[in-house]
Amino acid sequence: MKTMLALAALLAPVPAYAQGMVTSADPRATEAGREILRAGGSAADAAMAMMIALTVVEPQSSGIGGGGFLLHQSAGGPLETIDGREKAPMAATPQRFLGPDGKPIPHVQAFPGGKSVGVPGNVRLAALANRKWGKLPWKALFAPAIRLAEGGYTVTRPMAAASTNLTPLWGGGRTAVAGPEGGTSTGTADKVGRFPQVAAMYSRGGKPLTEGERITNPTLAKLLRKIADEGPDAFYTGDNAKALVAAVTTAKVAPGDMTEADLAAYQAKERAPVCGSYRSYKVCGMGPPSSGATTVLQILGMLERFDLVKLGKDSPVAWHLIGEAMQLAYADRDKYLGDADFVDVPVAGLIDKGYIAKRSGLISQARALGTYQPGTPPGAQPRTAAPQHNEHGTTHFVAVDADGDIATMTSTIEMPFGSQLIANGYMLNNELTDFSLAPEKDGAPVANRVQPGKRPLSSMSPTIVYDASGAPVFTVGAAGGKTIIMQVAKAIVAHFDWKLPARDALGLGLVFFNKDGLVLEQGTSLPAMQPALEAMGHKVTVSKLGLKANAAEKTASGWVGAPDPRSVGTALKQ
Ligand code: GLU
Numbered sequence: 001m002k003t004m005l006a007l008a009a010l011l012a013p014v015p016a017y018a019q020g021m022v023t024s025a026d027p028r029a030t031e032a033g034r035e036i037l038r039a040g041g042s043a044a045d046a047a048m049a050m051m052i053a054l055t056v057v058e059p060q061s062s063g064i065g066g067g068g069f070l071l072h073q074s075a076g077g078p079l080e081t082i083d084g085r086e087k088a089p090m091a092a093t094p095q096r097f098l099g100p101d102g103k104p105i106p107h108v109q110a111f112p113g114g115k116s117v118g119v120p121g122n123v124r125l126a127a128l129a130n131r132k133w134g135k136l137p138w139k140a141l142f143a144p145a146i147r148l149a150e151g152g153y154t155v156t157r158p159m160a161a162a163s164t165n166l167t168p169l170w171g172g173g174r175t176a177v178a179g180p181e182g183g184t185s186t187g188t189a190d191k192v193g194r195f196p197q198v199a200a201m202y203s204r205g206g207k208p209l210t211e212g213e214r215i216t217n218p219t220l221a222k223l224l225r226k227i228a229d230e231g232p233d234a235f236y237t238g239d240n241a242k243a244l245v246a247a248v249t250t251a252k253v254a255p256g257d258m259t260e261a262d263l264a265a266y267q268a269k270e271r272a273p274v275c276g277s278y279r280s281y282k283v284c285g286m287g288p289p290s291s292g293a294t295t296v297l298q299i300l301g302m303l304e305r306f307d308l309v310k311l312g313k314d315s316p317v318a319w320h321l322i323g324e325a326m327q328l329a330y331a332d333r334d335k336y337l338g339d340a341d342f343v344d345v346p347v348a349g350l351i352d353k354g355y356i357a358k359r360s361g362l363i364s365q366a367r368a369l370g371t372y373q374p375g376t377p378p379g380a381q382p383r384t385a386a387p388q389h390n391e392h393g394t395t396h397f398v399a400v401d402a403d404g405d406i407a408t409m410t411s412t413i414e415m416p417f418g419s420q421l422i423a424n425g426y427m428l429n430n431e432l433t434d435f436s437l438a439p440e441k442d443g444a445p446v447a448n449r450v451q452p453g454k455r456p457l458s459s460m461s462p463t464i465v466y467d468a469s470g471a472p473v474f475t476v477g478a479a480g481g482k483t484i485i486m487q488v489a490k491a492i493v494a495h496f497d498w499k500l501p502a503r504d505a506l507g508l509g510l511v512f513f514n515k516d517g518l519v520l521e522q523g524t525s526l527p528a529m530q531p532a533l534e535a536m537g538h539k540v541t542v543s544k545l546g547l548k549a550n551a552a553e554k555t556a557s558g559w560v561g562a563p564d565p566r567s568v569g570t571a572l573k574q
Contacts, residue, residue, distance in 0.1 A: 020574035022046050023550055023561025024397035025061070025479075027570045028153055029053040030561075032144030033399050036136065037574045044072055044133035045141060046399035047407035048126040052145040052224065054395055056217055057153050059202070059427050060162035060416045061395040061479065064227075064235065065244075066429040067121035068411035069286040070129055071273070071462045073472050075404030079464065080132070083269045084125025085289050085455040086118025086431040091257040094439030096432070096450045104437035112169060112195070112420045114248040114256030116430035118456065120235075122411060124268040127232040133405065142228035149221035149425070152214045156568050158548075162416040164208035170199035170420065194253050197422040220425025236263045240424055247423040276351045278304060281473075281496060282466040285488075287347060288340035291333045292461025292485060294350050298329035299489040301356035302363065308497045313508060314525070316532035317365060322493065323511050323518050323538065324363040326486055327372035330513070332359075333485075335374040338447035339455045345447070349377030368537035382444065393418060394460065394484070396477030396550040400559040402574065408552075410460040410477040410484070431456055459484040465492060471554070474502065478549035478564075483512050487549045495553065502553040502562035510545055521545045 020043070022033030032053035033046040041049070047070065055063030062068070067086040073079045088096075096115060099105045110116055130138050155163075171193035193199045193206075201217075202209060209215075227234045234240060241263045248256040274293035275284040278300040285293030302325035311318040332350055340347070349355060355377045362369060394412035412429070413419075419430035434456035439449040448457040459482045465474040474495055478487035487510060494505035509524025517539030520526040527542040534540055550569060551562040561571025 023571035025569040043401040043407040062411035066413035084121030097437035113254030114251035118431040152216040289455040291337035302360035346379040349379040394479030476551035507565040
């Protein structure tokens with residue numbers, strides 16, 4: 001009998017999640033996550049260790065000087081989310097990014113320097129996640145990152161590229177591309193430089209970093225050790241708070257007004273997830289201050305009545321429909337989304353099936369609409385739309401542990417290298433330029449205007465998809481400003497309608513848009529559809545989009561991670 005039972009146990013199907021896995025946009029961060037899983041850490045522990053390691057090895061994209069959103073699905077338990085989004089200092093006003101003429105300054109002028117820095121949220125987010133779901137002590141989460149910062153790591157292709165793009169802005173022996181007061185400087189080289197610390201750290205005498213060279217970050221290692229030993233308050237109070245405030249307020253470019261009190265008051269917030277359905281699947285993600293889940297659900301909802309499965313991924317009609325749904329959803333996003341702690345955001349109305357059906361009714365299968373106006377969802381207050389901009393400087397990572405818990409997080413410092421300011425070896429975000437730089441439009445206040453203590457609207461869209469039985473089967477998130485929402489929506493269509501494995505779903509080209517019309521991603525199968533899309537009335541351009549997503553799918557043999565084929569990311573089994 002005993003042997004029979006043992007045999008039965010051997011033959012019983014292994015639960016699909018029996019083994020954990022991790023995936024991120026940087027191989028060293030993925031290894032950090034695996035190390036934590038192997039040490040008995042939970043999915044949340046592994047995700048936080050990756051967040052901290054990414055501060056060291058992918059400093060151009062994210063880190064403890066920034067913020068993020070974490071989705072956590074416990075096996076058989078609830079889906080919970082933590083908002084670690086940056087906040088505006090209490091001294092911030094809606095006029096923060098206006099020039100002397102009362103008009104918003106260009107984004108390229110607004111992002112570098114102290115005024116764009118929001119109060120970072122990632123360390124408080126990590127502490128809350130560790131308190132709620134951690135199996136390992138707080139201190140353990142920092143060990144891989146400290147080792148990387150002390151022992152050194154090699155520069156990746158994306159890091160070298162980010163440094164190449166930005167060294168001219170940093171100054172110090174080279175001509176700057178964008179002066180602090182705007183415009184383009186063509187004058188004599190600025191000897192000291194506008195951003196001496198980042199230039200010292202991530203350039204070589206004003207020359208960009210090269211792929212493969214080695215970097216150490218002992219200052220950051222020291223701080224990480226202190227936070228590991230003393231807890232999150234070592235980031236938000238005391239010496240680090242002083243150093244952060246000094247970096248912001250004494251910046252050579254646009255000195256800011258953050259105070260130690262702003263840092264001490266920061267709290268990560270637990271928020272209700274935003275969920276809806278797409279065909280037989282349930283799709284859940286982050287609510288305000290992210291526009292992610294709301295806009296993803298609008299896009300998918302408008303597409304639901306079309307037979308995308310039959311049309312297939314090579315059909316220009318399919319991409320025309322996706323392009324139409326995208327532009328209608330983004331029109332609503334720009335009008336209604338903002339920090340719901342400050343403005344009324346009609347999330348329920350925006351994802352209401354009846355409202356979405358009405359919006360979808362505007363879409364013709366044969367012809368482009370041409371103009372894409374916001375609608376009036378149930379519960380909406382009168383509001384104006386915000387002007388748009390694009391940006392890049394984010395990362396997404398996923399951990400699944402042996403219990404089947406899932407932690408999936410998008411983390412950001414907004415632009416590559418954020419505000420270009422450094423405190424204690426970590427980059428400071430420029431998240432406040434995710435606010436609408438214009439406080440009002442057509443005489444009415446904009447939902448996403450700067451206000452003291454408010455969180456800027458985000459596009460970050462960490463998402464989990466569940467099958468009809470309610471089991472999680474797919475998770476995805478991305479970097480790339482507003483393209484994030486579209487990358488996530490496209491990955492879901494490609495995976496569930498077109499049956500592409502997660503990695504191929506990410507690798508499939510993207511359609512986005514600018515003020516002129518559709519933009520098709522260069523180097524993919526999409527540009528071949530340009531003539532057909534033009535024949536449907538679209539204005540079309542082809543461009544590089546600089547995308548970077550990350551996903552994981554549940555297969556018969558367990559969870560499989562999917563880094564973006566465009567990235568240097570990796571996935572590892574526990
Ligand atoms: N800061 C952006 C957001 O939260 C993301 C920036 C990017 O990915 O480039 O929406």
